[in-house]
Amino acid sequence: MDKMMEKIAGYGVVPVVVLExxxxxKPLAEALIKGGLPxxxxxxxxxAAEESIRIMTETYKDMLVGAGTVLTADQAKRAVAAGAxxxxxxxxxxxxxxxxxxxxxPVFPGAAxxxxxMQIVKRGxxxxxxxxxxxxxxxxxIKAVAPVFPAVxxxxxxxxxxxxxxxxxSFDRIFCCGGSWMVKGDLIKAGEFEKIAQMTSEAVAxxxxxxxxx
Numbered sequence: 001m002d003k004m005m006e007k008i009a010g011y012g013v014v015p016v017v018v019l020e021x022x023x024x025x026k027p028l029a030e031a032l033i034k035g036g037l038p039x040x041x042x043x044x045x046x047x048a049a050e051e052s053i054r055i056m057t058e059t060y061k062d063m064l065v066g067a068g069t070v071l072t073a074d075q076a077k078r079a080v081a082a083g084a085x086x087x088x089x090x091x092x093x094x095x096x097x098x099x100x101x102x103x104x105x106p107v108f109p110g111a112a113x114x115x116x117x118m119q120i121v122k123r124g125x126x127x128x129x130x131x132x133x134x135x136x137x138x139x140x141x142i143k144a145v146a147p148v149f150p151a152v153x154x155x156x157x158x159x160x161x162x163x164x165x166x167x168x169x170s171f172d173r174i175f176c177c178g179g180s181w182m183v184k185g186d187l188i189k190a191g192e193f194e195k196i197a198q199m200t201s202e203a204v205a206x207x208x209x210x211x212x213x214x
Contacts, residue, residue, distance in 0.1 A: 004064065008086075012176050012211055016041045017041065017052075017180070018188075019042060019188065028183065032197075039065075039066075053067060058083065066086035067082075067086075067088065071090075076096050087108070089107070097109050114149075117149055120152075127175045129155045130142055131156070131178075133160055138164075139156070142154050142171065156168055157179070158178075161181040165206060165207065166206075181199070182202075
């Protein structure tokens with residue numbers, strides 16, 4: 001688990017993917033790998049999510065594929081059965097988090113308030129998904145709350161892109177950032193996987209540049 005966490009943190013960016021059709025899973029995975037980012041958070045918002053995770057993990061066994069927008073313990077079970085290596089939730093659900101902890105599944109629960117963060121910390125977790133990041137005050141809000149939770153790192157998601165990635169990754173308490181700008185739904189539907197690979201490569205380069213400049 002520690003090695004996986006290190007890998008995710010090292011990427012700096014985790015693509016947040018919404019797949020409407022499982023046929024797009026393989027070419028999208030190929031595009032992300034080609035772009036230097038063999039990692040994806042496939043959101044459980046669509047009927048194709050489960051099968052998409054299965055296709056990605058079976059085709060590319062070394063790729064870090066997780067499930068996002070997981071709202072219940074049952075969804076977490078299904079995602080893991082499909083091959084998901086980590087679970088991400090938009091908020092804090094005790095049953096879901098406890099299930100993941102009990103089964104040694106890396107989980108990143110969402111939080112936007114100190115009260116929610118306290119519930120997560122109480123369970124021994126050290127990474128919190130700060131969501132929705134920009135709408136909840138952005139990096140300023142994270143910097144305001146971070147000193148109160150010295151052992152916590154943040155995974156901001158929501159409203160993050162090329163223009164403000166540096167604002168987040170420059171802060172040493174950021175674990176990584178979740179973003180969808182390089183894997184937008186319209187690009188996937190149009191089959192523009194070369195474009196996705198290019199944008200992914202640019203995101204990886206920018207993340208490395210920012211982290212190196214700290």
